[in-house]
Amino acid sequence: MSRIKGIEVKVQKEVLQTRKYGLNEILKKKNDDQNNSKDATEKHQIKELLHKLPRLDKIFEVHRKIGEGTFSSVYLGSLRQHAALPDSEKRWFAIKHLVPTAHPARIEHELRCLQDIGGKDHVIGVELCLRNLDTIVFIMPYIPHKKFSEYVGEMDAAELRQYMRALMIALRHVHSFGVIHRDVKPSNFLYDRDNRRYLLVDFGLAQRLCPAPEETPAPPPAHSNGIRKRPRDEEEASSAAKRVALDLSTGAPVACAAPPVPRCACAGAGGVCGACSARPPPRCACAGAGGVCGACSARPPPRCACAGAGGVCGACSARPPPRAPRAGTQGFRPPEVLLKYPHQTTAVDVWAAGVVLASALTARYPFFRAGDDVAALAELADLVGTEPLQRAAAALGRRVVTSSARRGLCLRKLAAWLRGQGAGQARGAGAEPGAPLCTRCRLPRNQCLCRDEIKKAEEFSAAQSVAGFPDAAFALAARLLDPDPRSRISAAAALAHPFLAD
Missing domain, CATH: 3.30.200.20 (Phosphorylase Kinase; domain 1)
Incomplete structure (x- = not known):
């Protein structure tokens, strides 16, 4: 009873104060108290x-x-x-x-x-x-700087070109050292608008580039800045070359390969004999050791009978989940991070730069708002489409299953709608009776945001402008937001793109 009485007295006191001083004065006093408490905490720290x-x-x-x-x-x-x-x-x-x-x-x-x-x-x-x-x-x-949300809607085409060019120059420099920043976002790319100064900061999550195990030398991908992989014998000669950038494990990495399997008469034939099908899989030398060799980590997992079914069997649920670097900020993680692909490259930073560019073009920050990896994949499927996302996942040895197919959104139409220009004005005002409908989303043509079937996203017209930005800016965003990291443009190649080229 005494506690209830105390609460009633407190409520009555607040009501009397509100009547005496007014609601604005009470709120102002509370804000002042919070600020004073925050200042006192910072001084103590x-x-x-x-x-x-x-x-x-x-x-x-x-x-x-x-x-x-x-x-x-x-x-x-x-x-x-x-x-x-x-x-x-x-x-x-x-x-x-x-x-x-x-x-x-x-x-x-x-x-x-x-x-x-x-x-x-x-x-x-x-x-x-x-x-x-x-x-x-x-x-x-x-350097003095402001929050990205304060000027993201004020940047014009010239300022955005300078901003993205400075970001790509910084990423090209970082990637030339074989380092992945892993946390590229506006709050880590400081921008002094008055003096046009830029700084890429916070290397707390940075990692060295870890080459994927391959049997034969292959040409470097587009995002490797022309650095070819070293031969296998040279890699074996140096144990430090195979070390992950920030390997905090206590056990040493295991360098081994699966023992050779004796060649059977059915090898190269159109089927497998009974003896080979009953034979257990070869045991690798890394089994029971403190790590997994490159051959075992690159081997695709065996396909279970529950694949594609409405549930997961006990054996698959007990299987340990794949381990891969996941460092970064939610909303800026590319598909290869969300799908836990172990052999990630500098394309991780390029995707994050594409998210920054998309935020500036649409004047919306944050651009992605998912709270977990599954919701993030659903957002990516809405933007790029389920087919490109599934193709990229298959190339990485993963599989994405969706309940419905998504065509994908046109970033040009989305920017015009969010900025209230062009077709976006008609979208908010409603459709005219008898207006033609889109065959996919069943919305009027002036309200449709579906991707154009005729024109590819990376194609652009030099004379066209969308929402105040040249068409080349949207073409660059499409190259940066390529769901497949192998075909995603590199930072060095992005600087030669018509939108960023001098």
């Missing part, structure tokens, strides 16, 4: 950081927190020796404090990326690294 790292306090003056992520917090700082200078003449730094629970190998890898790759071509570098016990900070350059 800065004080604790300076206490754990006294050398930082001697060199820099830490002003406020400007960013926070899963593995780090970023603060704005300036040199103490410049304290007497006005703010316009000070040199500003971004002080990145890594969480103490981060793996040492991850921290070392990020630092090496900043040292080896950063400092040119719109890629952030590192000025200084300070460490005391488990407290580690990176001192990096800082």
